[in-house]
Amino acid sequence: MNYFKISPFKRYPGNPILKKGNIPYPVNTVFNAGACKYNNMIYLLLRVEDKRGISHLTLARSKNGFDFKVDSHPFMTPANYEPYKTYEKFGIEDPRITHFEDGTYYILYTANSYYRPRIGIARTYDFEKVERISLISEPINKNAALFSEKIKGKFARLDRPDDESIWISYSPDLIYWGNSKVLLSPRMGRWDCLKIGAAAPPIKTEKGWLMLYHGVRPTAAGRLYRLGGALLDLEDPEKVIGISDGFLLGPEEPYERVGDIGNVIFPCGIVVENNGELKLYYGAADSCIAVATANLPDLIDCCLFKSKEEFRR
Numbered sequence: 001m002n003y004f005k006i007s008p009f010k011r012y013p014g015n016p017i018l019k020k021g022n023i024p025y026p027v028n029t030v031f032n033a034g035a036c037k038y039n040n041m042i043y044l045l046l047r048v049e050d051k052r053g054i055s056h057l058t059l060a061r062s063k064n065g066f067d068f069k070v071d072s073h074p075f076m077t078p079a080n081y082e083p084y085k086t087y088e089k090f091g092i093e094d095p096r097i098t099h100f101e102d103g104t105y106y107i108l109y110t111a112n113s114y115y116r117p118r119i120g121i122a123r124t125y126d127f128e129k130v131e132r133i134s135l136i137s138e139p140i141n142k143n144a145a146l147f148s149e150k151i152k153g154k155f156a157r158l159d160r161p162d163d164e165s166i167w168i169s170y171s172p173d174l175i176y177w178g179n180s181k182v183l184l185s186p187r188m189g190r191w192d193c194l195k196i197g198a199a200a201p202p203i204k205t206e207k208g209w210l211m212l213y214h215g216v217r218p219t220a221a222g223r224l225y226r227l228g229g230a231l232l233d234l235e236d237p238e239k240v241i242g243i244s245d246g247f248l249l250g251p252e253e254p255y256e257r258v259g260d261i262g263n264v265i266f267p268c269g270i271v272v273e274n275n276g277e278l279k280l281y282y283g284a285a286d287s288c289i290a291v292a293t294a295n296l297p298d299l300i301d302c303c304l305f306k307s308k309e310e311f312r313r
Protein backbone atom coordinates (compact mmCIF):
# COMPACT_ATOMS: atom_id res chain seq x y z
CA MET A 1 0.00 0.00 0.00
CA ASN A 2 1.36 3.41 -0.92
CA TYR A 3 0.52 5.43 2.12
CA PHE A 4 2.29 8.52 0.87
CA LYS A 5 -0.77 8.90 -1.34
CA ILE A 6 -3.44 7.30 0.81
CA SER A 7 -3.74 7.56 4.58
CA PRO A 8 -4.80 4.22 6.07
CA PHE A 9 -7.38 6.20 8.10
CA LYS A 10 -10.82 7.32 7.05
CA ARG A 11 -12.37 10.13 9.05
CA TYR A 12 -15.95 9.61 10.18
CA PRO A 13 -18.05 12.03 8.08
CA GLY A 14 -20.01 13.06 11.20
CA ASN A 15 -16.88 14.36 12.93
CA PRO A 16 -16.41 15.86 15.41
CA ILE A 17 -18.42 13.34 17.43
CA LEU A 18 -18.24 15.31 20.68
CA LYS A 19 -17.97 19.03 21.34
CA LYS A 20 -18.32 21.08 24.49
CA GLY A 21 -22.04 21.52 23.77
CA ASN A 22 -22.48 17.76 24.23
CA ILE A 23 -21.31 17.94 27.84
CA PRO A 24 -24.41 18.37 30.00
CA TYR A 25 -22.80 20.99 32.26
CA PRO A 26 -20.76 24.14 31.55
CA VAL A 27 -17.18 23.43 30.41
CA ASN A 28 -14.44 25.05 28.36
CA THR A 29 -13.69 22.08 26.14
CA VAL A 30 -13.64 18.30 25.68
CA PHE A 31 -10.78 16.41 24.01
CA ASN A 32 -8.22 13.53 24.40
CA ALA A 33 -10.36 10.54 25.42
CA GLY A 34 -9.44 7.01 26.46
CA ALA A 35 -11.56 4.26 24.92
CA CYS A 36 -12.56 0.64 25.55
CA LYS A 37 -15.32 -1.89 25.09
CA TYR A 38 -17.51 -2.69 28.08
CA ASN A 39 -20.80 -4.62 28.07
CA ASN A 40 -20.92 -4.64 24.25
CA MET A 41 -20.71 -0.87 24.16
CA ILE A 42 -17.90 1.54 23.47
CA TYR A 43 -16.97 3.72 26.43
CA LEU A 44 -14.98 6.91 26.13
CA LEU A 45 -13.36 8.53 29.12
CA LEU A 46 -13.31 12.16 28.12
CA ARG A 47 -10.85 14.77 29.22
CA VAL A 48 -13.12 17.67 30.08
CA GLU A 49 -11.54 21.02 30.86
CA ASP A 50 -13.67 23.25 33.04
CA LYS A 51 -13.80 27.01 32.81
CA ARG A 52 -11.04 27.37 35.40
CA GLY A 53 -8.73 25.44 33.02
CA ILE A 54 -8.68 22.34 35.25
CA SER A 55 -9.41 18.96 33.66
CA HIS A 56 -11.45 16.01 34.97
CA LEU A 57 -12.67 12.77 33.37
CA THR A 58 -16.24 12.02 32.32
CA LEU A 59 -17.73 8.93 30.68
CA ALA A 60 -19.59 8.74 27.39
CA ARG A 61 -21.23 5.55 26.06
CA SER A 62 -22.21 4.39 22.60
CA LYS A 63 -23.59 1.30 20.88
CA ASN A 64 -22.09 2.07 17.45
CA GLY A 65 -18.92 3.92 18.42
CA PHE A 66 -20.03 7.13 16.71
CA ASP A 67 -23.08 8.43 18.61
CA PHE A 68 -22.24 8.99 22.26
CA LYS A 69 -24.27 9.91 25.30
CA VAL A 70 -22.29 11.77 27.94
CA ASP A 71 -22.86 11.24 31.67
CA SER A 72 -24.37 14.12 33.60
CA HIS A 73 -21.55 14.01 36.17
CA PRO A 74 -17.78 13.42 36.16
CA PHE A 75 -16.36 9.90 36.64
CA MET A 76 -13.09 11.09 38.19
CA THR A 77 -12.19 14.54 39.46
CA PRO A 78 -8.85 15.71 40.92
CA ALA A 79 -8.54 13.99 44.31
CA ASN A 80 -9.30 15.81 47.54
CA TYR A 81 -7.17 13.43 49.62
CA GLU A 82 -3.43 12.86 49.86
CA PRO A 83 -1.11 11.82 48.37
CA TYR A 84 -3.07 12.54 45.20
CA LYS A 85 -4.45 15.97 46.15
CA THR A 86 -1.08 17.74 45.93
CA TYR A 87 -0.28 16.27 42.51
CA GLU A 88 -3.71 16.58 40.88
CA LYS A 89 -4.35 20.18 41.88
CA PHE A 90 -4.19 21.48 38.30
CA GLY A 91 -6.17 18.59 36.87
CA ILE A 92 -6.21 15.01 35.62
CA GLU A 93 -5.65 14.62 31.89
CA ASP A 94 -5.28 12.39 28.83
CA PRO A 95 -6.52 8.99 30.14
CA ARG A 96 -5.55 5.73 28.46
CA ILE A 97 -7.63 2.65 29.34
CA THR A 98 -6.26 -0.90 29.29
CA HIS A 99 -8.54 -3.92 29.62
CA PHE A 100 -6.99 -6.99 31.23
CA GLU A 101 -8.44 -10.44 30.60
CA ASP A 102 -9.37 -10.75 34.30
CA GLY A 103 -11.96 -8.00 33.77
CA THR A 104 -9.98 -5.11 35.27
CA TYR A 105 -9.86 -1.80 33.44
CA TYR A 106 -6.76 0.20 34.29
CA ILE A 107 -6.72 3.93 33.69
CA LEU A 108 -3.38 5.69 33.34
CA TYR A 109 -3.68 9.47 33.44
CA THR A 110 -1.56 12.57 33.74
CA ALA A 111 -1.75 14.22 37.16
CA ASN A 112 -0.95 17.90 36.80
CA SER A 113 0.15 20.27 39.52
CA TYR A 114 2.60 22.97 40.52
CA TYR A 115 5.17 20.16 40.53
CA ARG A 116 4.56 19.46 36.81
CA PRO A 117 2.95 16.39 35.21
CA ARG A 118 3.36 12.88 36.54
CA ILE A 119 1.46 9.63 36.00
CA GLY A 120 -1.34 8.17 38.05
CA ILE A 121 -2.99 4.77 37.77
CA ALA A 122 -6.52 3.85 38.80
CA ARG A 123 -8.75 0.84 38.25
CA THR A 124 -12.40 0.08 37.74
CA TYR A 125 -14.29 -3.14 37.19
CA ASP A 126 -17.69 -1.70 36.35
CA PHE A 127 -17.30 1.98 35.39
CA GLU A 128 -19.36 2.82 38.47
CA LYS A 129 -16.64 2.87 41.09
CA VAL A 130 -13.03 3.84 40.46
CA GLU A 131 -10.11 3.48 42.86
CA ARG A 132 -6.69 5.04 42.59
CA ILE A 133 -3.81 2.58 42.87
CA SER A 134 -0.76 4.83 42.94
CA LEU A 135 1.18 7.70 41.45
CA ILE A 136 3.67 5.75 39.40
CA SER A 137 6.22 8.26 38.22
CA GLU A 138 8.08 11.31 39.26
CA PRO A 139 7.69 14.49 37.22
CA ILE A 140 8.09 15.29 34.36
CA ASN A 141 6.30 12.35 32.81
CA LYS A 142 3.26 11.96 30.52
CA ASN A 143 1.62 9.76 27.89
CA ALA A 144 1.58 6.53 29.88
CA ALA A 145 -0.11 3.40 28.57
CA LEU A 146 -0.21 -0.09 30.07
CA PHE A 147 0.19 -3.27 28.00
CA SER A 148 -2.92 -5.44 28.19
CA GLU A 149 -1.04 -8.45 29.55
CA LYS A 150 2.07 -9.13 31.56
CA ILE A 151 5.37 -9.33 29.69
CA LYS A 152 7.64 -12.03 31.08
CA GLY A 153 5.58 -12.08 34.27
CA LYS A 154 5.58 -8.31 34.86
CA PHE A 155 3.20 -5.46 34.14
CA ALA A 156 4.69 -3.27 31.41
CA ARG A 157 4.03 0.35 30.58
CA LEU A 158 5.07 2.96 28.04
CA ASP A 159 5.65 6.55 29.04
CA ARG A 160 7.77 9.65 28.40
CA PRO A 161 10.06 10.46 31.32
CA ASP A 162 12.46 12.66 29.33
CA ASP A 163 9.94 14.92 27.56
CA GLU A 164 11.14 13.48 24.27
CA SER A 165 11.19 9.68 23.78
CA ILE A 166 8.93 6.69 24.47
CA TRP A 167 10.27 4.48 27.26
CA ILE A 168 9.24 1.08 28.61
CA SER A 169 9.22 0.05 32.31
CA TYR A 170 8.12 -3.01 34.29
CA SER A 171 6.43 -3.69 37.62
CA PRO A 172 5.51 -6.72 39.69
CA ASP A 173 2.59 -4.95 41.38
CA LEU A 174 1.71 -1.74 39.45
CA ILE A 175 3.26 0.32 42.25
CA TYR A 176 7.02 -0.20 42.05
CA TRP A 177 8.44 0.29 38.56
CA GLY A 178 11.89 -0.21 37.11
CA ASN A 179 14.15 -1.72 34.48
CA SER A 180 13.30 1.35 32.35
CA LYS A 181 14.69 1.61 28.85
CA VAL A 182 14.25 3.97 25.95
CA LEU A 183 12.20 2.35 23.19
CA LEU A 184 11.81 4.93 20.44
CA SER A 185 13.12 8.48 19.99
CA PRO A 186 12.19 11.43 17.77
CA ARG A 187 13.67 11.25 14.26
CA MET A 188 15.75 14.27 13.35
CA GLY A 189 14.51 16.33 10.44
CA ARG A 190 11.20 14.52 10.20
CA TRP A 191 7.55 15.02 11.11
CA ASP A 192 8.20 13.46 14.54
CA CYS A 193 11.46 15.31 15.29
CA LEU A 194 10.63 17.15 18.53
CA LYS A 195 8.96 14.56 20.75
CA ILE A 196 6.85 11.45 20.58
CA GLY A 197 4.41 9.78 22.98
CA ALA A 198 2.30 6.62 23.03
CA ALA A 199 -1.13 7.41 21.62
CA ALA A 200 -2.96 4.55 23.33
CA PRO A 201 -2.22 1.16 24.86
CA PRO A 202 -0.47 -1.10 22.31
CA ILE A 203 -2.77 -3.47 20.40
CA LYS A 204 -1.84 -7.15 20.39
CA THR A 205 -1.82 -8.56 16.84
CA GLU A 206 -0.42 -11.73 15.25
CA LYS A 207 2.49 -9.70 13.86
CA GLY A 208 3.39 -7.91 17.08
CA TRP A 209 2.22 -5.12 19.38
CA LEU A 210 0.92 -2.27 17.27
CA MET A 211 1.95 0.93 19.01
CA LEU A 212 0.45 4.09 17.57
CA TYR A 213 2.15 7.27 18.73
CA HIS A 214 1.82 11.02 18.37
CA GLY A 215 4.78 12.88 16.96
CA VAL A 216 5.44 16.60 17.25
CA ARG A 217 7.23 18.92 14.87
CA PRO A 218 7.92 22.57 15.75
CA THR A 219 7.16 25.07 12.98
CA ALA A 220 7.21 28.86 12.67
CA ALA A 221 3.44 28.73 13.20
CA GLY A 222 3.57 26.49 16.28
CA ARG A 223 3.66 22.77 16.95
CA LEU A 224 2.13 20.17 14.65
CA TYR A 225 0.81 16.98 16.31
CA ARG A 226 0.44 13.97 14.00
CA LEU A 227 0.17 10.20 14.22
CA GLY A 228 2.65 7.43 13.43
CA GLY A 229 2.98 3.77 14.31
CA ALA A 230 5.49 1.10 15.19
CA LEU A 231 5.35 -2.66 15.58
CA LEU A 232 6.94 -4.22 18.67
CA ASP A 233 7.92 -7.85 19.17
CA LEU A 234 5.22 -9.82 20.98
CA GLU A 235 7.54 -11.62 23.41
CA ASP A 236 9.94 -8.75 23.88
CA PRO A 237 8.39 -5.37 23.03
CA GLU A 238 11.78 -3.74 23.50
CA LYS A 239 12.53 -5.06 20.02
CA VAL A 240 11.08 -2.61 17.50
CA ILE A 241 10.21 -4.61 14.38
CA GLY A 242 9.29 -1.66 12.20
CA ILE A 243 8.11 1.93 12.16
CA SER A 244 5.96 3.98 9.80
CA ASP A 245 7.99 6.19 7.54
CA GLY A 246 5.71 9.16 7.00
CA PHE A 247 2.90 10.12 9.38
CA LEU A 248 -0.36 8.18 9.13
CA LEU A 249 -2.83 10.93 10.06
CA GLY A 250 -2.33 14.65 10.49
CA PRO A 251 -4.46 17.75 10.99
CA GLU A 252 -6.33 18.66 7.80
CA GLU A 253 -9.97 19.28 8.59
CA PRO A 254 -11.10 22.63 10.03
CA TYR A 255 -11.90 21.05 13.42
CA GLU A 256 -8.31 19.74 13.56
CA ARG A 257 -6.76 23.00 12.36
CA VAL A 258 -8.63 25.48 14.54
CA GLY A 259 -9.35 25.41 18.26
CA ASP A 260 -7.78 26.23 21.62
CA ILE A 261 -4.54 24.69 20.29
CA GLY A 262 -4.71 24.40 16.50
CA ASN A 263 -3.08 21.75 14.29
CA VAL A 264 -3.33 19.00 16.85
CA ILE A 265 -4.59 15.47 16.57
CA PHE A 266 -4.05 13.68 19.86
CA PRO A 267 -5.41 10.13 20.13
CA CYS A 268 -5.69 8.43 23.53
CA GLY A 269 -8.12 5.62 22.69
CA ILE A 270 -8.35 2.75 20.22
CA VAL A 271 -11.02 0.09 19.87
CA VAL A 272 -10.61 -2.88 17.51
CA GLU A 273 -13.85 -4.45 16.27
CA ASN A 274 -14.18 -8.18 15.56
CA ASN A 275 -14.03 -7.55 11.80
CA GLY A 276 -10.57 -5.98 12.09
CA GLU A 277 -11.78 -2.39 11.90
CA LEU A 278 -9.84 -0.11 14.20
CA LYS A 279 -11.50 2.97 15.62
CA LEU A 280 -9.12 5.73 16.63
CA TYR A 281 -10.52 8.34 19.01
CA TYR A 282 -8.59 11.57 19.03
CA GLY A 283 -8.75 15.04 20.46
CA ALA A 284 -8.73 17.62 17.69
CA ALA A 285 -7.22 21.08 18.25
CA ASP A 286 -7.72 20.51 22.00
CA SER A 287 -11.36 21.45 21.40
CA CYS A 288 -13.38 18.40 20.37
CA ILE A 289 -13.26 14.63 19.82
CA ALA A 290 -13.16 12.94 16.43
CA VAL A 291 -12.95 9.35 15.23
CA ALA A 292 -11.19 7.80 12.25
CA THR A 293 -11.27 4.16 11.17
CA ALA A 294 -8.63 1.93 9.59
CA ASN A 295 -8.18 -1.66 8.60
CA LEU A 296 -5.81 -3.34 11.06
CA PRO A 297 -3.72 -5.25 8.44
CA ASP A 298 -3.23 -2.01 6.43
CA LEU A 299 -1.96 -0.23 9.51
CA ILE A 300 0.42 -3.06 10.32
CA ASP A 301 1.76 -2.85 6.76
CA CYS A 302 2.46 0.85 7.24
CA CYS A 303 4.43 0.08 10.40
CA LEU A 304 6.60 -2.48 8.67
CA PHE A 305 7.81 0.06 6.16
CA LYS A 306 11.19 0.81 7.73
CA SER A 307 13.33 -0.94 10.23
CA LYS A 308 13.94 1.06 13.36
CA GLU A 309 17.64 0.36 12.98
CA GLU A 310 17.76 2.98 10.22
CA PHE A 311 16.72 5.62 12.71
CA ARG A 312 18.84 4.64 15.67
CA ARG A 313 20.50 7.64 17.27
Ligand code: BMA
Pocket (backbone or CB within 6 Å): 032, 093, 094, 225, 261, 264, 266, 283, 286
Ligand atom coordinates in the same frame (compact mmCIF):
# COMPACT_ATOMS: atom_id res chain seq x y z
C1 BMA B 1 0.34 17.80 25.00
C2 BMA B 1 -0.68 17.39 26.04
C3 BMA B 1 -2.05 17.16 25.41
C4 BMA B 1 -2.43 18.24 24.42
C5 BMA B 1 -1.28 18.50 23.47
C6 BMA B 1 -1.57 19.61 22.46
O1 BMA B 1 1.52 18.20 25.61
O2 BMA B 1 -0.80 18.39 27.00
O3 BMA B 1 -3.00 17.10 26.43
O4 BMA B 1 -3.55 17.82 23.69
O5 BMA B 1 -0.13 18.84 24.20
O6 BMA B 1 -1.86 20.82 23.11
